[in-house]
Amino acid sequence: TKIISNLTGSTSAASAQELDVQKVHWECCGQQFEKKMDIHKHAAKEHMPEVLQQTEAVLELLVQQNSKLTAxxxxxxxxxxxxxxxxxxxxxxxxxxxxxxxxxxxxxxxxxxxxxxxxxxxxxxxxxxxxxxxxxxxxxxxxxxxxxxxxxxxxxxxxxxxxxxxxxxxxxxxxxxxxxxxxxxxxxxxxxxxxxxxxxxxxxFKEIVPMGVDPEKVSYKDAGTHLTPEEFHMKVEALSQDLEIDKKTILLDCRNFYESKIGNFQHSLAPNIRKFSYFPDYVDRNLEFFRGKQILMYCTGGIRCERGSAYLRSKGVCKEVYQLKGGIHKYLEQFPSGFYKGKLFVFDDRYTIPASNGIISECSYCGTRWDQYRLCSTSYCCQLVLSCLRCREKGLVACCLICQEKGKSASESHSGAPVKEECDCTEKRMKIPVEHI
Incomplete structure (x- = not known):
């Protein structure tokens, strides 16, 4: 909504006020309104959701500011x-x-x-x-x-x-x-x-990305050396061409297993961990594996590498620790056909965004090429599932067969909302994997 005034000059305060009242009007949605009552009616009829949202935001601000002041x-x-x-x-x-x-x-x-x-x-x-x-x-x-x-x-x-x-x-x-x-x-x-x-x-929050370590003990200020997408690309290229470099360098994926499963850099080490808060334990358990190595770290947008590389550096076992500035996101902007293959996982309702035309993952049930995640069909399980259209039509929509049977039993019993529990396939997975030297 715009408030328009055609007042261009005045001879006195009184005449200016009179002219202002005569000339001011409101414009909204391509219409012109001469009276306040008319614009109020229009706003109430056409823009009520926006008005309520703006009002709620202002009221929340006033309440929070008032609580700060009165404290x-x-x-x-x-x-x-x-x-x-x-x-x-x-x-x-x-x-x-x-x-x-x-x-x-x-x-x-x-x-x-x-x-x-x-x-x-x-x-x-x-x-x-x-x-x-x-x-x-x-x-x-x-x-x-x-x-x-x-x-x-x-x-x-x-x-x-x-x-x-x-x-x-x-x-x-x-x-x-x-x-x-x-x-x-x-x-x-x-x-x-x-x-x-x-x-x-x-x-x-205590941490802006949950690694499970106090930021005062491991700070982003101690992160590894940032490499631009061009510099990172050159190092990965050299890594793929020289076997000697390959023995001394680890291309390390800092993401979770379900992220690296559908897309990753070729020849990278993708730890089989379920969440980033497991990464410190993973590092601690594999110190000898990292000893004396040059590390090239990457993640989705770069944030996990900041403190992840700082934690790795704090152990004092690596020769050098580098990280991809801007993450896979920025790399793909400059090298859409580079060394990253598959899809890029994102933490929203899209689950993935295109990265390359290739599909590197497969359906959990039949093994056909597939990279479109869906949530497990059972209400107590929050795992992501790779199940192709043909398998989904057969009713194979859970993260594993055991979970599928549990889901059927729960729906048949009609005993109310099931209690959330850890899925069997998750419970049986090794929480902190050990890499072989």
Whole structure:
């Protein structure tokens, strides 16, 4: 909605006010409204979801800011305390860092077609809850969905929306003083949109990527040497051509087994671990395997390598530790037909995004080439399943036959919602694999 005034001059305050009342009108959805009542009716009829969402965001901001202020017992008596909160901490004034969207229509912010942004920024954040409040308001204002993790060590996010909204989001991020070292290049883009996520989740966490180690003990500041996609490509190329280098170098995938299963760099070591919090134990159990080796690490967007490489370096066994800057995402932008084969796994409702035309994985049941994940059909299991269309038509839609039978029994018993439990095939897997020297 735009407020238009044709007031061009005045001879007195009274006449200016009179002219202003006569000339001001409102424009919305290609229509012009002369009266406030008319624009109010239009907004209530056509834009109620947006109005409610904006109102909710503003109210949440006011409540959180009020709780911050009233938490200071001397606020009413000590003006210097008030000045400290509102003056020296720029991020406290959340509204000051929200973008101006008056030039953008509701339709431009809510179209389904768009993109997904993946990004992170390691930096010192003294007041992560204030940034959490700002991020919540920012994403709601721009109608974005996704997940944003904030901590004292930085921010990690993946959000989806229309391109107008994601562009405004990027501008808001790089304009904030805490993230002034970020640039547009730090945001990895892929085709998607608001429907790639069920909702918006913004929270404060000890770690912005859960490795299970206190950030104060293993810091991103001690990460391995960053290699650009070009530099990484050259090293992988040399690795594939020289057997001597191959014996001294390990191309290490930091992701989970279900990620590397559908796509990876050729000749890489992909640990058979289920989540990143197992990675420290994996390193500890395989120190002799890594001893004296040059390590080339990679992950989806680069964030897991930051502290993963720092942990590996802290053990003092590797000759050198390198990591792919920007992760597989940035590598594929420059080398779409490079050494990475298969699909790239992503943590949203798409599950994968195209990387190369080849399929390197197979159906868990019949062995045919297949790389499209679906959740296990049994409600108590959260495992991902590779089951081809033919097998799915046969009812083979669980992660394993045992889980399939459990699912049938649960549905036939009608005993209410089943209790979540670890799947048998997961329970039998080795939690921390040991590599052979």
């Amino acid at each position: 200071n017992h001397n606020f009413g008596e000590n003006k210097s305390a008030s000045l400290e909160l509102s003056g020296t901490k720029e991020e406290f004034d959340v509204c000051a860092w929200l973008p101006d969207t008056s030039h953008v229509t509701f339709d431009e912010l809510t179209c389904e077609a768009g993109e997904v942004l993946l990004y992170y920024c390691y930096c010192a954040i003294e007041e992560p809850r204030m940034i959490c409040t700002w991020q919540t308001a920012l994403c709601r204002q721009l109608h974005l969905t996704g997940k944003v993790r904030i901590g004292t060590e930085g921010i990690n996010g993946t959000i989806g929306g229309c391109k107008t909204a994601t562009e405004l989001y990027i501008q808001a991020m790089i304009s904030h003083p805490l993230f002034q070292n970020m640039s547009k290049e730090d945001f990895k883009r892929s085709a998607g949109g608001v429907n790639c996520f069920a909702d918006l989740r913004v929270g404060v």
